[in-house]
Amino acid sequence: MEKNIFNKYTFYWILTVALFYLAIQGLISANILRAYYQSILLLIGINIILALGLNLIIGITGQFSLGHAGYMAIGAYSAAITLKYVNGIQGLILGMLIGALITALIAFLVGLPVLRLKGDYLAIATLGVGEIIRIIILNLDITNKAAGINNIDRLASIPLIFGFVILAVIVTSNFKRSALGRACISIFQDEIASEAMGINVTRYKVMSFIFGAILASFGGALFATTYSVVRPEFFGLNQSIDTLVIVVFGGMGSLTGTVVAAFALGIINLLLQPLGDTRMILYAMALIAIMIFRPKGLMGSFEASWKNFKLRKPKLAHGKVNE
Amino acid sequence: MSLLSVQKLTKNFGGITAVSNVSFTVETGELVGLIGPNGAGKTTLFNVLTGVYDPTEGKILLTKGDKTIELSKLPPYKITHHGVARTFQNIRLFKDLSALDNVKIAMNEDAQYGLIGALLRLPRFYRSETDIDQRARAFLKEVHLDELAEIKAKNLPYGKQRQLEIARAMATGAKILFLDEPAAGMNPQETQALTKFIKDIKTKMNLTIVLIEHDMSLVMEICERIFVLDYGKLIAEGTPDQIKHNPKVIEAYLGDED
Structure with missing residues (x-):
């Protein structure tokens, strides 16, 4: 347990957030993240x-x-x-x-x-x-x-x-x-x-x-x-259910899951956009597929944490990384 | 003044009287057994004593320092705050949480910060959390469960789950423990380990224990005094030896000779 809020994990998080923000701003100024994508980012x-x-x-x-x-x-x-x-x-x-x-x-x-x-x-x-x-x-x-x-x-x-x-x-x-x-x-x-x-x-x-x-x-x-x-x-009710889908999809109780799921669903929606009306069918199918393969949601009960983060060391021969 | 004094306690469910006019006292440091045939009203009595049900009639008086507290109208969590905790017949651990977190939740009342302190992570949050963490670990060590601290409750062996549930009830700061069939479903070795565990914690933590049990070997070995309940009524009270030879008890369990 850390003694106060000024510990290295807080610092790591500030760094992570700052880098993420700079990446978004960078993509915007490089004109890769155009207005339309920015509006999707706002919705996410x-x-x-x-x-x-x-x-x-x-x-x-x-x-x-x-x-x-x-x-x-x-x-x-x-x-x-x-x-x-x-x-x-x-x-x-x-x-x-x-x-x-x-x-x-x-x-x-x-x-x-x-x-x-x-x-x-x-x-x-x-x-x-x-x-x-x-x-x-x-x-x-x-x-x-x-x-x-x-x-x-x-x-x-x-x-x-x-x-x-x-x-x-x-x-x-x-x-x-x-x-x-x-x-x-x-x-x-x-x-x-x-x-x-x-x-x-x-x-x-x-x-x-x-x-x-x-x-x-x-x-x-x-x-x-x-x-x-x-x-x-x-x-x-539809709006309530849309939000519920994000929660269940990300993993009940996992805040990390919620953030990841909101991004994932936003991106799936975006990719399916050109397909017009069939989009909603495919979106629903994607949801079903993910719930079959990951019934506890994308992240289960996992939470991202710098404290529990360890660099995985290669354990097997042939330079393979052991998961 | 007795530590716990139950006076003329009655609990009706509609027309059925599950507990009928039961009076008894428990002294500080005693280990009391509550036995009786199936359906005698033992668990109902526990539920009334711990606030799950309100009694239809009667009083439950707890002596705390030089004050007497009437428990019968309080909700369960307040009764726990007064130092009366329980375990359940079917284990009710927080099964997806670690043994350590189970104990920490029992110590939750000791947290010295509120919503603001938690959201803003004020210094008192860190101070209090460090304190709870250390105390929870020390506590697990005290009851010899420290090696299991990080394991999810549902992954513990059955006997350890029972022990953790008792430990968790103690961690609330309880002075009196109500154990509802702690040895249910255990094999003889596990029962023996549990008997030792209960004796051990009782002396170590200076506890008063009331337990419901069907395993007579355990009851006769550790209980100093036994109450026998049948059809909601208290039919006998005494030392294990007295109870063994009490004709009313034999009749309740085995039936009349005719």
Whole structure:
């Protein structure tokens, strides 16, 4: 165990992130990463933030939620409305804070009763909550009903989204590797034993539920300012399932998996783009194939870590590297 | 004042009385056995004592220092915080986690930081985590499970899983342990190892233990006092020798002579 935050692993991570960022900027200035690819990169970033939040709820605490798009919608609309009154990046931050506050409140009020349910029942209840949020938005004047809000300030840029992704990764992974995260994992492992070990199960379930929901609202706000338009129909069950696919595909509980899966799915989508309508069939087939060959997701429960990283030494003759 | 005093405890499920008007006391440092035929209500009694079920009637009083705490209305996690922990009839370890992490979760209450400390990795996070890590390792060494620290719980041999579950319950800082059939499914060698393990930890950690068990060799060897439950009622109480020759107990297990 390290003594404080100023240790060599923190330094390695800063270096890794900086190199990755420089690589992206390099590719942009070399005109390899054109505007279209950049927009896909932004979407991948937003998906990472959404999926990290959902992974906290589903993969770490084990509470199956299908209402993620609802919280995303709250974040998106809060940002969109705030940006009408306050311009620029301050407006976005203010909108995100307002969205986070509303989301936290709703997640708290909904979480307390709903998180008593388990498995399928919880999934249906959270699905209901997501739909209720969407339908309320569809009927409010301030959200402009079905027409939605257009011409939202476009503030999204690679550095902005990148910054938020890094922030989301830091908070979720710090949470996971703390006593609070251990409590949540133990609830997923065995709720009864967890309570018998002195864990206040309700408290941690609601905590991770709110935490995940806030990340969804941030994802929604960034979505709004990236696409400049929000409509209620964007935030239906399909959106929740898209996020769920990233979590399951990457490996339940693996934050590394979520990041890798968001990239992998973004790239698969991109490669299939020229195929037109058959794309969705192939995309689904790719998902099925990967779930057959890697039933625990791409990464299983693996987490990238500099601490556990060792250079593999060749062990066999003939210069082969032993895996 | 006894460490634990159970007074007229009753638990009804609809029209069925699973535990009926049970009263007993447990003194500090005792090792008490709870036996009875299948369906006598032993596990239900444990579940009531540890807060899984609320009792229909009666009181559970725990002496802590010079205070008396009424446990019967508290949720399980609060009862654990008061120093009463348990194991389960069917092992309930956190099976995808290492033995070390299982113990760390039991020590979770000792973490000296909250959400902010965890997210920002403040100095108190590192201090507290280092402390928990060291204590969890020292604890595993104390109970001779330190060699298994990094192994996932589900990959441990059956006997070790039972031991780890008992160790994990102790790691919550428990003063009283309720063990629900610790020797269930064990072969004679494993049972013997477990008997030694229980004796060992009891003296080492100055624990009070109440255990449910069907393996009479274990019960008669280690229990100082035995309670016998039948149809939810306490029918006998005494030393192992007294219990062996108690006609009511023989009747409960083997039936009437007629």
